Amino acid sequence: MAVKFKDLSPAEQQDHRDRMRHSAAHVLAEAVTKLFPDAQLTIGPSIEDGFYYDFAVSEPFTPDDLKKIELEMRNSIKANTEFIERETSRDEALELVKDNPYKVEILQGIPADERVTFCSHADGAFEDLCRGGHMERTGDIKACKLLSAAGAYWRGNENNTMLQRIYGTAWESRDAQKGYLKRIEEAEKRDHRKLGRSLGLFFFDPIAPASPFFLPKGAQVMNNLIDYVKELYVKYGYQEVMTPQIFNTDLWKRSGHLEAYADNMYFVDVDEREFGVKPMNCPAAAMLYLADSHSYRELPMRMADFGRLHRNERSGVTHGLMRVRSFVQDDAHIFCTMDQIGTEVLSFLDMVEESFTTLGFDSYRFELSLRPEKRVGSDDMWDKAEAALTEILDSSGQTYSVEAGEGAFYGPKIDIFVPDAIGRDWQLGTVQLDFSLPERFDLEYAAEDGTRQRPVVIHRAMYGSLERFLGVLIEHLAGAFPLWMAPVQAVVVPIADRHNDFCNEVGVKLKEAGIRVQVDDSNDRMNAKIRHAQLQKVPYMLVAGDREVEAGALAVRTRTGENLDPMSVNEVVEKLLTEIADRS
16 A cells, blocks of 8 residues: 555655656657657756746747646646656767757766666656656656746856746645645745835836845835844944955955855956955955964954855846845854853854744754865864764754755854745854864964953854845745834824825824824825835834814824724824834
């Protein structure tokens, strides 16, 4: 008797879905070649929550094309034919794909010691170069749907040919797929790019690709977030610093970034010398430490830097605020002794818990990322760093997963993943140990016994890129910021023109109290004004008509449509200020 999907372990469930989605990509490729015989196949992997296949075609796929392709896929799935994998010689493989330059390139990239395999289904009528990993039969794909088509460069390189990529999703049951599609629908409503425009927060323009322009409301939200982080810095003992934007490449050579990160950096020539725009704050933090001599009594030193960073991200991977080329991090570097590592990392995790709870994220998980293949430092250094973080996580009592090869190039790290309101996981906070930077910059402190010792550097950020975090937060909250973060905290709504003077006086009083308020004295009807404020996600609407003016009061309405008891102006001010102070 076959084991039910729900009885599989999480790893087995993921393997099942990966194989099913890879199988669906093959069925998609079969359907496209049937309907579009001139289409050339390229690659079709499984991805998170689905699959895609890239095709070289003369014309983009239309929505009607996708309907026809999906119907053809259903026929193939219903036929329930077997997936058959076979190994071939390289000469035979080259003969089979000789008319397809993309497959030839893939074949030539397969290492000499790796097998070359093809997979067929549809009783051998369709075959594709493939390393394997399929279901037994097409009928094992229980639920499948095509989602969209878009342009995609071959190999993700904008200098290569533009292909057409078809995205799809496949699941172990119709109910699972239905739940996923519902989440996708909700995610589209929460898309931070659409909300950023409609709420007047930010926009993008080709004049500065993948670099956001923050409008006044967006700048207000960002500044609210930064101010909150600064309050936490005071509480947890950080000092804020400021550092330059560009440095001579000698600095990047010394830090190791030039060797490991040059492809993601911007460079500029100044006075016949090459400078690099900083993609990270770490070397600047090292220079700050070197500016003076230090004793063990000064450690730990916690230096926070909100410096703007620039990274040359490929256009194919940029995405709204989630992946940009210009951004700010809530970045800090802690210089400490070996004995202080545990205390400092645990203190940071306490700060993460406090801040995430305040911002409405009530659960998270840890992931320990170990040494990558491309790294700096000795194996002994990595052994010590990985052992230190493992011991800290074990002592914390928190569950965590381990990811081999995913560490930073200079040290292992703990990444913090947070699920949002619709169940998507986001990597936000991170804390990283670095024994390499102190060696490269010859950082020292005078130990208690009079000897010179190397400090350890802890890189840490609660939110990482503040732009990316804001994108996540917008989608988590569907743009409805809590009162303390909202760019406009209240709108005063006069019912008729004769109430405008009173409402403007209310507006002045709220502004003097430090509340961000607008008075909507436009010619629109009251219901239209309230509707507009709700669409702008304003937390409170304060309405005044004849009765309210006479009583010196306001009718209070929330953005969710709840009507509160009428309040005096002073009561409204007190209520809003209390809620702002509590960050509730």
